[in-house]
Amino acid sequence: MYYIVIDLEWNQTYHEKAVATQKELSIRLRGEVIQIGAVKLDEALRICGSYRITVKPRFYKKIHRHVMRLTGIDQAQLDHGVPLAEAMESFHRFCTDDAVFLTWGPDDMPMLFDNLRANKLSYTFLDRYYDMQPMFNRETDGEKRQRSLEYAMEHFGIDMNLPAHDALNDALFTARVAQKLNIAEGIRVADAKTGDHLFEAVLGDADSGERGFPTPERAVAVSEVTAPVCPTCKKPLLQKEPLLHAKGQKYQALFACEEHGEMMMCAAVKRNINETFRVRVILMRPDEERLTRYREKLANEKEFRRARRRPRSRRSGKKTATPATTE
Numbered sequence: 403m404y405y406i407v408i409d410l411e412w413n414q415t416y417h418e419k420a421v422a423t424q425k426e427l428s429i430r431l432r433g434e435v436i437q438i439g440a441v442k443l444d445e446a447l448r449i450c451g452s453y454r455i456t457v458k459p460r461f462y463k464k465i466h467r468h469v470m471r472l473t474g475i476d477q478a479q480l481d482h483g484v485p486l487a488e489a490m491e492s493f494h495r496f497c498t499d500d501a502v503f504l505t506w507g508p509d510d511m512p513m514l515f516d517n518l519r520a521n522k523l524s525y526t527f528l529d530r531y532y533d534m535q536p537m538f539n540r541e542t543d544g545e546k547r548q549r550s551l552e553y554a555m556e557h558f559g560i561d562m563n564l565p566a567h568d569a570l571n572d573a574l575f576t577a578r579v580a581q582k583l584n585i586a587e588g589i590r591v592a593d594a595k596t597g598d599h600l601f602e603a604v605l606g607d608a609d610s611g612e613r614g615f616p617t618p619e620r621a622v623a624v625s626e627v628t629a630p631v632c633p634t635c636k637k638p639l640l641q642k643e644p645l646l647h648a649k650g651q652k653y654q655a656l657f658a659c660e661e662h663g664e665m666m667m668c669a670a671v672k673r674n675i676n677e678t679f680r681v682r683v684i685l686m687r688p689d690e691e692r693l694t695r696y697r698e699k700l701a702n703e704k705e706f707r708r709a710r711r712r713p714r715s716r717r718s719g720k721k722t723a724t725p726a727t728t729e
C-alpha cells in the first residue's frame with residue numbers, strides 16, 4: 403500500500419461563463435484541473451516517487467489571470483497539456499490500485515471528482531482519501547478551524563525552499579508535513595467518525611440529474627428529515643428532542659429507536675446549479691460533544707425566541723422572516 407499525497411491546481415473562469423457551463427453540463431464545475439502533482443510515500447512515510455502532469459482544460463480553456471499569477475502556468479503550457487482522460491491513465495499507473503490519498507484541506511478530491519464527472523470518467527482507485535488538516539489539528543492544539551499548509555510547515559519547522567502553488571511542490575510540502583504526523587492513527591479516527599454514519603443520502607441533487615426541490619423548506623420536508631426510520635430495523639424513530647435550525651440551512655434533531663438507541667439526524671440544504679435545492683441527510687451515533695453542542699444551541703434558541711417575543715408589541719404582522727440563503 404502507498405500513500406499518495408496529491409495536490410491540484412485548477413483554472414477558473416469568469417462568473418457568467420462558469421454558470422452557463424455548469425448549467426449546460428448539469429454538473430458543479432467551479433474550476434477545471436490544469437495540474438496534478440503527487441508524492442508517493444511507503445507505509446513508513448518514506449518518499450518513494452513523485453509525479454506532475456499538466457492537463458489541457460476542455461471547458462475553461464483560457465488561463466485566468468489570477469491563476470496564471472498564482473501558479474506561473476501560462477496559456478502555452480496549458481495548450482500543450484494532455485486531456486484529462488489521458489492524464490488520469492498515466493496518474494493511475496503511478497498510483498497503482500492500492501493507494502490511499504492524502505490532501506491538505508477538503509477541496510482537492512471533490513474538485514477532481516467534479517472534473518471527472520464533467521468528462522464522463524470514473525476511477526475506483528481514488529476511493530480512499532483523507533484530509534490531513536483535521537489530523538494536524540488533532541495532534542497539535544485541537545483547534546477546529548482550517549489551517550494553511552504554510553502554518554503547518556512553520557509549526558514543524560519545515561523550510562519553504564521551493565516555490566508554492568506548483569502542484570508537485572505543494573504535494574511535496576504536504577508530504578513533509580505528513581511525515582510529522584501519525585497518519586495511520588489519523589485515518590483510524592476519520593474512519594471511526596464516518597463509521598458513525600448509520601445512514602446517508604442526498605435528495606434532490608439536480609447537479610447529478612435528479613429533480614431538485616423548489617424551496618429549502620420543501621427540501622427539509624422529506625420524510626428522511628421529518629420522520630426517519632431506523633437504518634437497522636426500519637421501524638419509525640421516535641423524536642426525543644426538537645428540531646434545531648442552525649446557521650447556514652443546517653438542521654439537527656435527536657431521535658431514538660427503542661431497540662437500537664439514540665441517533666442524531668443532521669440535514670444540510672444546498673443550492674443546485676439550476677437554482678433548486680438539495681438536502682444531505684445523515685443519521686449518526688451522537689457522541690457526547692455533539693449532543694452537548696446541540697443541547698446548548700437548543701437552549702440558546704429558546705432563550706432567543708423568548709427574548710424576542712417580549713418587545714414585539716407593535717410590529718406589523720406583515721413582516722416575514724428574512725429569506726433563507728445558502729452557501
Ligand SMILES: [Zn+2]
Binds near residue numbers: 636637663
Ligand atoms: Zn432499530
